[in-house]
Amino acid sequence: xxxxxxxxxxxxxxxxxxxxxxxxxxxxxxxxxxxxxxxxxxxxxxxxxxxxxxxxxxxxxxxxxxxxxxxxxxxxxxxxxxxxxxxxxxxxxxxxxxxxxxxxxxxxxxxxxxxxxxxxxxxxxxxxxxxxxxxxxxxxxxxxxxxxxxxxxxxxxxxxxxxxxxxxxxxxxxxxxxxxxxxxxxxxxxxxxxxxxxxxxxxxxxxxxxxxxxxxxxxxxxxxxxxxxxxxxxxxxxxxxxxxxxxxxxxxxxxxxxxxxxxxxxxxxxxxxxxxxxxxxxx
Amino acid sequence: xxxxxxxxxxxxxxxxxxxxxxxxxxxxxxxxxxxxxxxxxxxxxxxxxxxxxxxxxxxxxxxxxxxxxxxxxxxxxxxxxxxxxxxxxxxxxxxxxxxxxxxxxxxxxxxxxxxxxxxxxxxxxxxxxxxxxxxxxxxxxxxxxxxxxxxxxxxxxxxxxxxxxxxxxxxxxxxxxxxxxxxxxxxxxxxxxxxxxxxxxxxxxxxxxxxxxxxxxxxxxxxxxxxxxxx
Numbered sequence: 001x002x003x004x005x006x007x008x009x010x011x012x013x014x015x016x017x018x019x020x021x022x023x024x025x026x027x028x029x030x031x032x033x034x035x036x037x038x039x040x041x042x043x044x045x046x047x048x049x050x051x052x053x054x055x056x057x058x059x060x061x062x063x064x065x066x067x068x069x070x071x072x073x074x075x076x077x078x079x080x081x082x083x084x085x086x087x088x089x090x091x092x093x094x095x096x097x098x099x100x101x102x103x104x105x106x107x108x109x110x111x112x113x114x115x116x117x118x119x120x121x122x123x124x125x126x127x128x129x130x131x132x133x134x135x136x137x138x139x140x141x142x143x144x145x146x147x148x149x150x151x152x153x154x155x156x157x158x159x160x161x162x163x164x165x166x167x168x169x170x171x172x173x174x175x176x177x178x179x180x181x182x183x184x185x186x187x188x189x190x191x192x193x194x195x196x197x198x199x200x201x202x203x204x205x206x207x208x209x210x211x212x213x214x215x216x217x218x219x220x221x222x223x224x225x226x227x228x229x230x231x232x233x234x235x236x237x238x239x240x241x242x243x244x245x246x247x248x249x250x251x252x253x254x255x256x257x258x259x260x261x262x263x264x265x266x267x268x269x270x271x272x273x274x275x276x277x278x279x280x281x282x283x
Numbered sequence: 284x285x286x287x288x289x290x291x292x293x294x295x296x297x298x299x300x301x302x303x304x305x306x307x308x309x310x311x312x313x314x315x316x317x318x319x320x321x322x323x324x325x326x327x328x329x330x331x332x333x334x335x336x337x338x339x340x341x342x343x344x345x346x347x348x349x350x351x352x353x354x355x356x357x358x359x360x361x362x363x364x365x366x367x368x369x370x371x372x373x374x375x376x377x378x379x380x381x382x383x384x385x386x387x388x389x390x391x392x393x394x395x396x397x398x399x400x401x402x403x404x405x406x407x408x409x410x411x412x413x414x415x416x417x418x419x420x421x422x423x424x425x426x427x428x429x430x431x432x433x434x435x436x437x438x439x440x441x442x443x444x445x446x447x448x449x450x451x452x453x454x455x456x457x458x459x460x461x462x463x464x465x466x467x468x469x470x471x472x473x474x475x476x477x478x479x480x481x482x483x484x485x486x487x488x489x490x491x492x493x494x495x496x497x498x499x500x501x502x503x504x505x506x507x508x509x510x511x512x513x514x
Binding site: 163164165167168169170171172173174178182183186187 | 338340364367368371372374375376379380381382383384385393394397439442443446
């Protein structure tokens, strides 16, 4: 059983890690990797070839260049939303789980209210009324995406709160701040990382969905926006698969890398010198 | 001296109608520095609860606890901090008392940081305390899971000693250890008492251990404390 877990963890980590690093490098070094500038124009509707690896679109933009630059926006939205949302969720979960009582009820009450807000419809409404931008998308998703993290962190904190080392720390006179961030937090990192990865994946899919619906930032290229343009400007009708399939594959592979990495962290929680403990997989 | 006067404690559970179960009823006892009070009783009789009340981890439902004549529920912040450091508790589970994600070195340094010992003096302080509890500095870079129960219990004791306590509640400190290690820990505790004048509240199931360690002995039964040996 232990070997099986290690084997699965190893494969998930390798595949997920490889894809994650690959896309991250593409996003960071996009200006070196992209063969042309986004505004450069060539013959329209060119199929994939040696000069244009993914062909060109209806106005002659190189699609490989769009794909490479598009990764930057999509990853930026995913990673920033993941970082903000998980930070909020961790803070809320830690305070609610450790203090309990009125603080717990208040914070979990707020969590329940946020939980029932329909996310995508709200973003659609906000994007329709406000000027669509990446910043707005990140802000709204961060405010709405933290609830599941908060609930999971709260329950784990409640478990850890009653453990001997926390009681010992209280007895030794450590402050609540020290206990929360130096005693409890290191013990829930293995839960926070998968939460972050799943939130990143979820935010990326949402960004792509909104961009596909035409509610993304029109001034920035993203994978969702590429699919939107392919749909709007005849890419689908003319069977130009090289226009809409690559961004679709890009989104799928990056989300898959997030899911694989989160499996690797979620299935086993291994501390140095500790026995393997299987963490319940109940997302 | 720590004095417990008319301590009552009850657990309440159930919803919406709460059921109350009285665990400690009118407990009064004096715990002196340099002496050991042995506390026996069956499981679930409230021995650990009484220990936690003594160190201030939980508040009694009724009653008063005095430390050097001052009611601890009335202590102002600096006096409370003094009490918090001087009255400590050694828990039953040696490994569980230490953070599994921290090396021993970090666990010990945390204590030195809250006592504001300068960084350049911390190494010497750690070496001294490890020597006192009979461990070498080889253990410093290990995690609690890489140490035996006896070694972890010594580390927990070392953490407490860094605070220079006056009184320690020992909650079955040897029950999770094998016989030979038990004897070593008990001997160490007696030596520390002799050298530092520490007072103990020693909680155990084992009458022989209690007899060996204690000056006074009490038995908790049905919430009442019967003193069977006065020291």
